[in-house]
Amino acid sequence: MRPTPALAAGGRTVANLLSATEWMLPSPASQVHTISVLPSQSPTPGHEFAFSNLTTSLGNGGGKGLAAGSPRFHVVRDDLLHPLANGNKPRKLDALLPLLRCRGATDIVTCGGCQSAHAAAVAVHCAEWGIRPHILLRGEQLDIPTGYNLISLMFGNVTYASRSVYAQRDEMLYEHATKIAGSNGTVMWAADIIGEDLVVDEDTTDGNGSRRVMIVKEGAGSVQALLGVMRLVEYLSGLTLFGQDEKVHIVVDSGTGTTAVGLALGAVCLGLQWRVTAVMLADTLERYRQQEKSLVSDFEKLYPGIFHGMVGNDTHCSLVQWVERFSPRRFGKVLDGEIVMCRHIAQQTGILLDPMYTLSAWEHAVDLCRRDSEAKVVMIHTGGTLGLFGLAQRYSPQFTTGSD
Numbered sequence: 001m002r003p004t005p006a007l008a009a010g011g012r013t014v015a016n017l018l019s020a021t022e023w024m025l026p027s028p029a030s031q032v033h034t035i036s037v038l039p040s041q042s043p044t045p046g047h048e049f050a051f052s053n054l055t056t057s058l059g060n061g062g063g064k065g066l067a068a069g070s071p072r073f074h075v076v077r078d079d080l081l082h083p084l085a086n087g088n089k090p091r092k093l094d095a096l097l098p099l100l101r102c103r104g105a106t107d108i109v110t111c112g113g114c115q116s117a118h119a120a121a122v123a124v125h126c127a128e129w130g131i132r133p134h135i136l137l138r139g140e141q142l143d144i145p146t147g148y149n150l151i152s153l154m155f156g157n158v159t160y161a162s163r164s165v166y167a168q169r170d171e172m173l174y175e176h177a178t179k180i181a182g183s184n185g186t187v188m189w190a191a192d193i194i195g196e197d198l199v200v201d202e203d204t205t206d207g208n209g210s211r212r213v214m215i216v217k218e219g220a221g222s223v224q225a226l227l228g229v230m231r232l233v234e235y236l237s238g239l240t241l242f243g244q245d246e247k248v249h250i251v252v253d254s255g256t257g258t259t260a261v262g263l264a265l266g267a268v269c270l271g272l273q274w275r276v277t278a279v280m281l282a283d284t285l286e287r288y289r290q291q292e293k294s295l296v297s298d299f300e301k302l303y304p305g306i307f308h309g310m311v312g313n314d315t316h317c318s319l320v321q322w323v324e325r326f327s328p329r330r331f332g333k334v335l336d337g338e339i340v341m342c343r344h345i346a347q348q349t350g351i352l353l354d355p356m357y358t359l360s361a362w363e364h365a366v367d368l369c370r371r372d373s374e375a376k377v378v379m380i381h382t383g384g385t386l387g388l389f390g391l392a393q394r395y396s397p398q399f400t401t402g403s404d
């Protein structure tokens with residue numbers, strides 16, 4: 001028998017931890033849409049399915065008629081969390097930003113690619129919280145500022161770093177932070193701040209006007225980012241759609257893999273029978289396994305007993321099932337037909353995907369729900385939709401041709 005969360009860890013449970021955490025988002029809620037998958041009549045390759053959104057489309061009579069009994073999956077619409085800084089990025093900042101503010105952060109430094117959704121989310125949410133965001137972007141300013149680049153420029157203080165400087169990320173971040181801190185300010189790595197150690201020391205009150213600069217690594221791939229994702233799992237497990245003993249198979253696309261690990265760790269710590277499949281987009285299997293191991297061990301160090309209280313001390317197996325993209329490609333490249341596919345899905349369901357990230361999770365969700373009838377298949381929409389603005393500059397012909 002699996003232990004109930006209340007008995008695990010001598011009463012120390014993930015539910016206690018989550019309820020004691022201060023959050024950035026006022027609520028963990030997200031809309032969940034149900035998508036039906038039907039064979040399509042179209043002879044075009046890559047279009048063998050027709051989709052409809054059963055939640056929002058009246059024409060489907062809530063799944064009666066054609067769509068009755070058809071394979072279906074659910075989409076957690078985290079892309080709707082915020083108009084500009086959406087998806088998994090606010091989830092990863094959900095516990096981190098309040099923690100940094102509580103430690104007296106006046107300035108936050110982070111970095112990313114030119115169209116980084118993480119950088120834009122840090123800029124937007126810091127600005128909202130009265131913390132000055134400083135964003136280091138790789139490369140040079142685009143001729144036309146657009147997408148996440150534009151959002152970073154509007155909300156943050158952007159500096160561009162040449163590729164060679166950017167290659168030494170930690171040195172670059174630290175040097176920039178030191179410059180901002182000035183001679184009487186302080187610099188700290190966000191990842192070094194211990195969650196439990198929440199006492200605000202005397203000098204965090206910023207009374208003397210000196211700056212406290214905190215550095216958030218690229219992609220916020222650290223242990224504090226897991227909590228917001230675990231909060232999402234707790235929220236989902238409370239929905240009647242996924243009752244406590246329901247088998248659920250979560251699908252998510254992965255950059256650093258932090259979101260996937262947060263989902264899997266959340267499910268284990270909450271005692272749920274949920275599986276997590278993560279599509280690897282930016283790294284090798286070995287690196288994702290490494291990232292998982294290091295995040296889980298950091299979590300165990302920071303909040304001892306919660307994870308091992310659930311699984312015991314002898315588990316070394318992977319929590320996340322890491323899988324390849326159906327059509328592997330170098331990260332950043334868009335394959336023929338993918339933009340058309342995104343348009344096709346957008347027009348049929350009202351859900352916007354992008355070929356860099358979320359399309360790959362959608363494809364896996366479609367495949368799983370057609371094969372796996374036992375578990376409810378749930379795709380987490382990780383956002384990234386403003387990335388299309390950047391892609392539309394690079395691949396403009398693909399956006400302007402091919403519609404009927």
Ligand SMILES: *Cc1c(COP(=O)(O)O)cnc(C)c1O
Nearest residue numbers: 254255256257258259382383384
């Ligand atoms: C940032 C991002 C990811 C990567 O998330 P990780 O937690 O780093 O794996 C995935 N999808 C989208 C749309 C993103 O913007």
